[in-house]
Amino acid sequence: MADPSTGLPWLTATVSELRAETATAKTIAFEVADWPGHLAGQHLDIRLTAEDGYVAQRSFSLASPAGHSATIEITVQQVADGEVSPFLLEELRLGDQIELRGPIGGYFAWTPRSARPLMLIAGGSGVVPLMAMLRTRRIAEDHGQARLLYSSRSLDQILYRTELDQLSATPFPPAVIHTLTRGTPPDWAGEHGRIDKPMLARQAIAASEEPEIFVCGPTPFVESVADHLLTLGHAEARIRTERFGPTGEAR
Structure with missing residues:
Protein backbone atom coordinates (compact mmCIF):
# COMPACT_ATOMS: atom_id res chain seq x y z
CA MET A 1 0.00 0.00 0.00
CA ALA A 2 1.28 3.47 -0.87
CA ASP A 3 2.10 5.83 1.97
CA PRO A 4 -0.10 8.95 1.68
CA SER A 5 2.75 11.29 2.64
CA THR A 6 4.90 10.29 -0.36
CA GLY A 7 2.66 8.32 -2.68
CA LEU A 8 5.30 5.58 -2.63
CA PRO A 9 4.46 2.00 -1.69
CA TRP A 10 6.20 0.19 1.15
CA LEU A 11 8.28 -2.60 -0.38
CA THR A 12 9.66 -5.80 1.11
CA ALA A 13 13.47 -5.87 1.12
CA THR A 14 15.60 -8.93 1.85
CA VAL A 15 19.08 -8.53 3.35
CA SER A 16 21.59 -9.97 0.88
CA GLU A 17 24.93 -8.71 2.25
CA LEU A 18 26.37 -7.19 5.43
CA ARG A 19 29.75 -5.53 5.02
CA ALA A 20 31.76 -3.74 7.71
CA GLU A 21 33.08 -0.34 6.65
CA THR A 22 34.58 0.71 10.00
CA ALA A 23 34.29 -0.57 13.57
CA THR A 24 31.10 1.49 13.92
CA ALA A 25 29.58 1.44 10.43
CA LYS A 26 28.24 -1.20 8.11
CA THR A 27 26.97 -1.36 4.53
CA ILE A 28 23.73 -3.31 4.13
CA ALA A 29 22.64 -4.61 0.73
CA PHE A 30 19.01 -5.42 0.05
CA GLU A 31 17.27 -7.28 -2.74
CA VAL A 32 14.07 -5.41 -3.64
CA ALA A 33 12.13 -7.05 -6.45
CA ASP A 34 9.97 -4.01 -7.19
CA TRP A 35 12.65 -1.34 -6.81
CA PRO A 36 11.93 1.30 -9.50
CA GLY A 37 15.51 2.58 -9.81
CA HIS A 38 17.13 5.69 -8.38
CA LEU A 39 19.46 8.61 -9.00
CA ALA A 40 22.75 9.18 -7.20
CA GLY A 41 22.03 11.28 -4.11
CA GLN A 42 18.49 10.06 -3.42
CA HIS A 43 17.46 8.35 -0.19
CA LEU A 44 14.94 5.85 1.15
CA ASP A 45 12.85 5.36 4.28
CA ILE A 46 13.07 2.27 6.45
CA ARG A 47 10.19 1.28 8.73
CA LEU A 48 10.53 -1.08 11.68
CA THR A 49 7.47 -2.36 13.55
CA ALA A 50 7.83 -3.90 17.02
CA GLU A 51 5.70 -6.75 18.33
CA ASP A 52 3.73 -4.28 20.46
CA GLY A 53 2.89 -2.23 17.36
CA TYR A 54 5.41 0.58 17.94
CA VAL A 55 6.72 1.91 14.64
CA ALA A 56 10.10 3.59 14.09
CA GLN A 57 10.94 5.14 10.74
CA ARG A 58 14.17 6.75 9.52
CA SER A 59 15.70 7.98 6.27
CA PHE A 60 18.99 6.65 4.91
CA SER A 61 20.92 7.78 1.85
CA LEU A 62 21.42 5.28 -0.93
CA ALA A 63 25.06 4.29 -1.28
CA SER A 64 24.63 2.23 -4.44
CA PRO A 65 25.20 3.76 -7.88
CA ALA A 66 22.26 5.06 -9.88
CA GLY A 67 20.34 2.59 -11.97
CA HIS A 68 17.56 0.04 -11.97
CA SER A 69 19.25 -2.87 -10.22
CA ALA A 70 17.12 -4.83 -7.74
CA THR A 71 20.11 -4.72 -5.37
CA ILE A 72 20.49 -1.50 -3.40
CA GLU A 73 22.77 -0.48 -0.55
CA ILE A 74 22.79 1.84 2.43
CA THR A 75 25.62 2.50 4.89
CA VAL A 76 24.64 2.84 8.53
CA GLN A 77 26.72 4.59 11.20
CA GLN A 78 26.33 3.51 14.81
CA VAL A 79 24.29 5.92 16.92
CA ALA A 80 24.27 5.17 20.65
CA ASP A 81 20.80 6.55 21.36
CA GLY A 82 19.24 5.77 18.00
CA GLU A 83 16.11 3.68 17.54
CA VAL A 84 16.74 2.23 14.09
CA SER A 85 20.51 2.14 13.49
CA PRO A 86 21.30 -0.13 16.50
CA PHE A 87 18.83 -2.70 15.18
CA LEU A 88 20.22 -2.52 11.65
CA LEU A 89 23.80 -2.89 12.87
CA GLU A 90 23.39 -5.40 15.67
CA GLU A 91 20.27 -7.46 15.00
CA LEU A 92 19.84 -7.67 11.23
CA ARG A 93 20.94 -10.94 9.62
CA LEU A 94 21.26 -12.26 6.07
CA GLY A 95 17.86 -13.24 4.75
CA ASP A 96 15.93 -10.97 7.11
CA GLN A 97 13.17 -8.87 5.59
CA ILE A 98 12.27 -5.26 6.35
CA GLU A 99 10.01 -2.58 4.87
CA LEU A 100 11.36 0.32 2.85
CA ARG A 101 10.11 2.89 0.36
CA GLY A 102 11.86 5.04 -2.19
CA PRO A 103 13.57 6.53 -3.93
CA ILE A 104 12.91 9.90 -2.31
CA GLY A 105 14.26 13.33 -3.23
CA GLY A 106 15.27 14.91 -6.49
CA TYR A 107 16.97 18.14 -5.46
CA PHE A 108 20.10 16.51 -4.04
CA ALA A 109 20.77 14.29 -7.05
CA TRP A 110 23.46 14.16 -9.69
CA THR A 111 23.54 12.61 -13.16
CA PRO A 112 26.62 11.95 -15.34
CA ARG A 113 27.68 14.08 -18.29
CA SER A 114 27.02 17.35 -16.52
CA ALA A 115 28.64 20.30 -18.23
CA ARG A 116 30.00 21.55 -14.90
CA PRO A 117 32.82 20.21 -12.70
Whole structure:
Protein backbone atom coordinates (compact mmCIF):
# COMPACT_ATOMS: atom_id res chain seq x y z
CA MET A 1 0.00 0.00 0.00
CA ALA A 2 1.28 3.47 -0.87
CA ASP A 3 2.10 5.83 1.97
CA PRO A 4 -0.10 8.95 1.68
CA SER A 5 2.75 11.29 2.64
CA THR A 6 4.90 10.29 -0.36
CA GLY A 7 2.66 8.32 -2.68
CA LEU A 8 5.30 5.58 -2.63
CA PRO A 9 4.46 2.00 -1.69
CA TRP A 10 6.20 0.19 1.15
CA LEU A 11 8.28 -2.60 -0.38
CA THR A 12 9.66 -5.80 1.11
CA ALA A 13 13.47 -5.87 1.12
CA THR A 14 15.60 -8.93 1.85
CA VAL A 15 19.08 -8.53 3.35
CA SER A 16 21.59 -9.97 0.88
CA GLU A 17 24.93 -8.71 2.25
CA LEU A 18 26.37 -7.19 5.43
CA ARG A 19 29.75 -5.53 5.02
CA ALA A 20 31.76 -3.74 7.71
CA GLU A 21 33.08 -0.34 6.65
CA THR A 22 34.58 0.71 10.00
CA ALA A 23 34.29 -0.57 13.57
CA THR A 24 31.10 1.49 13.92
CA ALA A 25 29.58 1.44 10.43
CA LYS A 26 28.24 -1.20 8.11
CA THR A 27 26.97 -1.36 4.53
CA ILE A 28 23.73 -3.31 4.13
CA ALA A 29 22.64 -4.61 0.73
CA PHE A 30 19.01 -5.42 0.05
CA GLU A 31 17.27 -7.28 -2.74
CA VAL A 32 14.07 -5.41 -3.64
CA ALA A 33 12.13 -7.05 -6.45
CA ASP A 34 9.97 -4.01 -7.19
CA TRP A 35 12.65 -1.34 -6.81
CA PRO A 36 11.93 1.30 -9.50
CA GLY A 37 15.51 2.58 -9.81
CA HIS A 38 17.13 5.69 -8.38
CA LEU A 39 19.46 8.61 -9.00
CA ALA A 40 22.75 9.18 -7.20
CA GLY A 41 22.03 11.28 -4.11
CA GLN A 42 18.49 10.06 -3.42
CA HIS A 43 17.46 8.35 -0.19
CA LEU A 44 14.94 5.85 1.15
CA ASP A 45 12.85 5.36 4.28
CA ILE A 46 13.07 2.27 6.45
CA ARG A 47 10.19 1.28 8.73
CA LEU A 48 10.53 -1.08 11.68
CA THR A 49 7.47 -2.36 13.55
CA ALA A 50 7.83 -3.90 17.02
CA GLU A 51 5.70 -6.75 18.33
CA ASP A 52 3.73 -4.28 20.46
CA GLY A 53 2.89 -2.23 17.36
CA TYR A 54 5.41 0.58 17.94
CA VAL A 55 6.72 1.91 14.64
CA ALA A 56 10.10 3.59 14.09
CA GLN A 57 10.94 5.14 10.74
CA ARG A 58 14.17 6.75 9.52
CA SER A 59 15.70 7.98 6.27
CA PHE A 60 18.99 6.65 4.91
CA SER A 61 20.92 7.78 1.85
CA LEU A 62 21.42 5.28 -0.93
CA ALA A 63 25.06 4.29 -1.28
CA SER A 64 24.63 2.23 -4.44
CA PRO A 65 25.20 3.76 -7.88
CA ALA A 66 22.26 5.06 -9.88
CA GLY A 67 20.34 2.59 -11.97
CA HIS A 68 17.56 0.04 -11.97
CA SER A 69 19.25 -2.87 -10.22
CA ALA A 70 17.12 -4.83 -7.74
CA THR A 71 20.11 -4.72 -5.37
CA ILE A 72 20.49 -1.50 -3.40
CA GLU A 73 22.77 -0.48 -0.55
CA ILE A 74 22.79 1.84 2.43
CA THR A 75 25.62 2.50 4.89
CA VAL A 76 24.64 2.84 8.53
CA GLN A 77 26.72 4.59 11.20
CA GLN A 78 26.33 3.51 14.81
CA VAL A 79 24.29 5.92 16.92
CA ALA A 80 24.27 5.17 20.65
CA ASP A 81 20.80 6.55 21.36
CA GLY A 82 19.24 5.77 18.00
CA GLU A 83 16.11 3.68 17.54
CA VAL A 84 16.74 2.23 14.09
CA SER A 85 20.51 2.14 13.49
CA PRO A 86 21.30 -0.13 16.50
CA PHE A 87 18.83 -2.70 15.18
CA LEU A 88 20.22 -2.52 11.65
CA LEU A 89 23.80 -2.89 12.87
CA GLU A 90 23.39 -5.40 15.67
CA GLU A 91 20.27 -7.46 15.00
CA LEU A 92 19.84 -7.67 11.23
CA ARG A 93 20.94 -10.94 9.62
CA LEU A 94 21.26 -12.26 6.07
CA GLY A 95 17.86 -13.24 4.75
CA ASP A 96 15.93 -10.97 7.11
CA GLN A 97 13.17 -8.87 5.59
CA ILE A 98 12.27 -5.26 6.35
CA GLU A 99 10.01 -2.58 4.87
CA LEU A 100 11.36 0.32 2.85
CA ARG A 101 10.11 2.89 0.36
CA GLY A 102 11.86 5.04 -2.19
CA PRO A 103 13.57 6.53 -3.93
CA ILE A 104 12.91 9.90 -2.31
CA GLY A 105 14.26 13.33 -3.23
CA GLY A 106 15.27 14.91 -6.49
CA TYR A 107 16.97 18.14 -5.46
CA PHE A 108 20.10 16.51 -4.04
CA ALA A 109 20.77 14.29 -7.05
CA TRP A 110 23.46 14.16 -9.69
CA THR A 111 23.54 12.61 -13.16
CA PRO A 112 26.62 11.95 -15.34
CA ARG A 113 27.68 14.08 -18.29
CA SER A 114 27.02 17.35 -16.52
CA ALA A 115 28.64 20.30 -18.23
CA ARG A 116 30.00 21.55 -14.90
CA PRO A 117 32.82 20.21 -12.70
CA LEU A 118 31.62 18.16 -9.71
CA MET A 119 32.64 19.30 -6.20
CA LEU A 120 31.65 17.05 -3.30
CA ILE A 121 32.11 18.01 0.36
CA ALA A 122 31.30 15.55 3.14
CA GLY A 123 31.36 15.44 6.91
CA GLY A 124 31.37 11.97 8.51
CA SER A 125 28.62 9.70 7.20
CA GLY A 126 27.53 12.53 4.91
CA VAL A 127 29.86 10.91 2.40
CA VAL A 128 27.30 8.16 1.69
CA PRO A 129 25.21 9.89 -1.03
CA LEU A 130 28.39 11.45 -2.43
CA MET A 131 29.90 7.98 -2.76
CA ALA A 132 26.84 7.00 -4.78
CA MET A 133 27.70 9.89 -7.11
CA LEU A 134 31.35 8.81 -7.46
CA ARG A 135 30.30 5.21 -8.12
CA THR A 136 27.81 6.38 -10.73
CA ARG A 137 30.48 8.57 -12.33
CA ARG A 138 32.91 5.63 -12.53
CA ILE A 139 30.38 3.26 -14.10
CA ALA A 140 29.31 5.92 -16.61
CA GLU A 141 32.97 6.61 -17.46
CA ASP A 142 32.29 10.29 -16.97
CA HIS A 143 35.40 12.30 -17.86
CA GLY A 144 34.42 15.56 -16.19
CA GLN A 145 36.47 17.06 -13.40
CA ALA A 146 35.45 15.78 -9.96
CA ARG A 147 36.77 16.34 -6.45
CA LEU A 148 35.82 15.09 -2.98
CA LEU A 149 36.80 16.92 0.21
CA TYR A 150 35.96 14.57 3.08
CA SER A 151 36.19 15.35 6.80
CA SER A 152 36.46 12.49 9.30
CA ARG A 153 37.30 12.37 12.99
CA SER A 154 40.17 9.91 12.59
CA LEU A 155 41.77 7.59 10.05
CA ASP A 156 39.83 4.56 11.27
CA GLN A 157 36.54 6.44 10.87
CA ILE A 158 36.91 7.07 7.13
CA LEU A 159 34.09 5.30 5.30
CA TYR A 160 35.00 3.54 2.02
CA ARG A 161 38.70 4.31 2.57
CA THR A 162 40.00 1.43 0.42
CA GLU A 163 37.53 2.08 -2.38
CA LEU A 164 38.32 5.80 -2.40
CA ASP A 165 42.03 4.94 -2.71
CA GLN A 166 41.24 2.56 -5.58
CA LEU A 167 39.29 5.25 -7.43
CA SER A 168 42.57 7.13 -7.83
CA ALA A 169 43.78 4.35 -10.13
CA THR A 170 40.76 4.46 -12.44
CA PRO A 171 40.64 6.39 -15.74
CA PHE A 172 39.81 10.07 -15.19
CA PRO A 173 39.89 9.67 -11.40
CA PRO A 174 38.32 12.10 -8.96
CA ALA A 175 40.64 14.02 -6.68
CA VAL A 176 40.07 12.82 -3.11
CA ILE A 177 41.23 15.01 -0.24
CA HIS A 178 40.83 13.83 3.34
CA THR A 179 40.97 15.96 6.46
CA LEU A 180 41.06 14.53 10.00
CA THR A 181 39.74 16.56 12.91
CA ARG A 182 41.02 14.58 15.92
CA GLY A 183 44.68 13.92 15.32
CA THR A 184 46.63 12.55 12.40
CA PRO A 185 49.05 9.63 12.01
CA PRO A 186 52.78 10.49 11.68
CA ASP A 187 52.87 9.91 7.91
CA TRP A 188 49.59 11.69 7.17
CA ALA A 189 49.67 13.55 3.83
CA GLY A 190 46.16 14.99 3.88
CA GLU A 191 44.62 18.00 5.57
CA HIS A 192 43.95 18.26 9.29
CA GLY A 193 41.27 20.16 11.18
CA ARG A 194 37.72 21.15 10.35
CA ILE A 195 36.81 22.35 6.89
CA ASP A 196 37.00 26.13 7.03
CA LYS A 197 37.28 28.96 4.54
CA PRO A 198 41.08 28.71 4.05
CA MET A 199 40.84 24.95 3.45
CA LEU A 200 38.04 25.44 0.92
CA ALA A 201 40.11 28.12 -0.81
CA ARG A 202 42.97 25.59 -1.09
CA GLN A 203 41.05 22.44 -1.95
CA ALA A 204 37.68 23.25 -3.50
CA ILE A 205 37.22 23.75 -7.22
CA ALA A 206 37.43 27.50 -7.81
CA ALA A 207 34.27 29.57 -8.17
CA SER A 208 35.53 30.78 -11.54
CA GLU A 209 35.07 27.22 -12.87
CA GLU A 210 31.39 27.26 -11.78
CA PRO A 211 31.31 23.77 -10.25
CA GLU A 212 28.18 21.91 -9.29
CA ILE A 213 28.57 21.51 -5.50
CA PHE A 214 27.03 18.94 -3.16
CA VAL A 215 27.54 19.26 0.60
CA CYS A 216 26.35 16.62 3.06
CA GLY A 217 26.85 16.08 6.79
CA PRO A 218 25.60 17.25 10.20
CA THR A 219 23.59 20.46 10.10
CA PRO A 220 26.26 22.77 11.66
CA PHE A 221 28.87 21.39 9.24
CA VAL A 222 26.67 21.93 6.19
CA GLU A 223 25.67 25.45 7.19
CA SER A 224 29.28 26.47 7.89
CA VAL A 225 30.60 25.04 4.60
CA ALA A 226 27.79 26.62 2.58
CA ASP A 227 28.44 30.03 4.14
CA HIS A 228 32.16 29.79 3.38
CA LEU A 229 31.48 28.78 -0.21
CA LEU A 230 29.29 31.84 -0.68
CA THR A 231 32.00 34.15 0.64
CA LEU A 232 34.44 32.51 -1.79
CA GLY A 233 32.22 33.56 -4.67
CA HIS A 234 30.26 30.42 -5.43
CA ALA A 235 26.72 30.99 -6.63
CA GLU A 236 24.02 29.93 -4.16
CA ALA A 237 22.07 28.24 -6.96
CA ARG A 238 24.95 25.82 -7.58
CA ILE A 239 25.32 24.74 -3.93
CA ARG A 240 23.06 21.83 -3.00
CA THR A 241 22.95 20.66 0.61
CA GLU A 242 21.74 17.62 2.51
CA ARG A 243 21.92 17.47 6.28
CA PHE A 244 21.05 15.21 9.18
CA GLY A 245 20.20 15.92 12.80
CA PRO A 246 21.86 14.98 16.09
CA THR A 247 21.01 11.28 15.81
CA GLY A 248 22.61 10.95 12.40
CA GLU A 249 19.62 8.88 11.30
CA ALA A 250 16.99 11.31 10.08
CA ARG A 251 17.12 14.25 7.77
